[in-house]
Amino acid sequence: MARRALRKLDAEIDLSRHLYTLEQLPTPLTxxxxxxxxxxxxxxxxxGKGLFISSAAQARPEHNFLGIEIARKYAAHCAARLQRKKLMNAAMIAGDGLRLFREFLPTAGIDAVHVYFPDPWWKARHRxxxxxxxxxxxxVVRVLKPGGMLHFWTDVEEYFQTSLDLIRGFPLLDGPLPVPEQTxxxxxxxxxxxxRRKRKDNLPIYRSEFRRLA
Ligand SMILES: C[S@@+](CC[C@H](N)C(=O)[O-])C[C@H]1O[C@@H](n2cnc3c(N)ncnc32)[C@H](O)[C@@H]1O
Known part of the structure; x- marks a missing residue:
């Protein structure tokens, strides 16, 4: 999908507290x-560009937020956003999120997992x-604490339904629970x-959330 150019990063900005690679993460990761x-x-x-992580970290200073973005430029853009807002409760990783979940995140250590508008990979052979x-x-089931939440939103109805079908095979994920729409x-x-982009184009958004049972 075509993406708008990112604002050029200030070369002087210090991202050392806000941007990591997987290899730079402390082990064990706590x-x-x-x-x-x-x-x-x-x-x-x-x-992506980090709107969720920056606004959530600002709104919930008593929580810690970790974002991962595979496109390094976007990860750096998000990290700069966090740094500019002086959000010390949030950090970004430039890397593969599937590896983060598989190899790094602690078992029963996470309160919420957010997956918003993942790439749809339209062609059947790319799914x-x-x-x-x-x-x-x-x-996700392994890393979530009992009572922890999985949030999954997309604008692609087929991806949504396929994912809901898949999640039905995970009885420890209770849902989909109703998600109120905000204006x-x-x-x-x-x-x-x-x-923002999809709603301004009047496209439907499919929202779901699930609670990790004990
Ligand atoms: C369609 S964009 C949505 C971005 C953002 N969540 C939003 O809603 O604005 C999907 C993002 O997921 C990133 N992505 C895709 N595969 C990934 C992976 N394995 N690990 C981390 N990020 C990934 C893409 O680079 C892209 O920025």
Whole structure:
């Protein structure tokens, strides 16, 4: 999908507290090691330009937020957004989110997983590249605390239905639970950039959330 050019990053900006690669993460990966404090921990897969992670980190300073974005330029753009807002409760990883969930996140350590508008991979032969797949959901069940939430939104009805069918095979994920629709008053009130773009084009959004049972 075509993307608008990103604003050029200030070469002087210090991203050392907000941008990591998977290899730079502390091992074992804990909230304390990454954020310097124990607090509810939320993870976003595929942060794009970072509207969700920056506004959620600002709105919930008592939570820690970790975003991962495979496109390095976008990860750096998100990290700069967090740095400019001086949000010390949020950080970005430039890397593959599937690896983060598989190899790094602790078992029963995460309070919420957010997946918004993942790439649809329209062609049938490319569908295996979708991030909402069986292996990822297995990892989501492993990393979520009992009572933790999975949030999954997309504008692609077929991706939504296929994912819901897949999630039905994970009885520890209770849902889909009803998600109230918000009416944004401001451009930054949308949950993500993709939500803003799709809603301004009057396209439907399919929203779901699931609770990890004990
Ligand atoms: C369609 S965009 C949506 C971005 C954002 N969530 C939003 O709603 O505005 C999907 C994003 O997921 C990222 N992505 C795709 N596969 C990924 C992976 N395996 N790990 C991390 N990010 C990934 C893409 O680079 C892209 O930025």
């Amino acid at each position: 909230c304390e090691a990454l954020f310097g404090r124990e607090a509810p921990w939320e993870v976003e897969m595929g942060s 295996k590249r979708r991030v909402v797949n069986e292996a990822f959901l297995t990892d 944004p008053e401001h451009d930054l009130d949308y949950r993500t950039h993709f939500e």
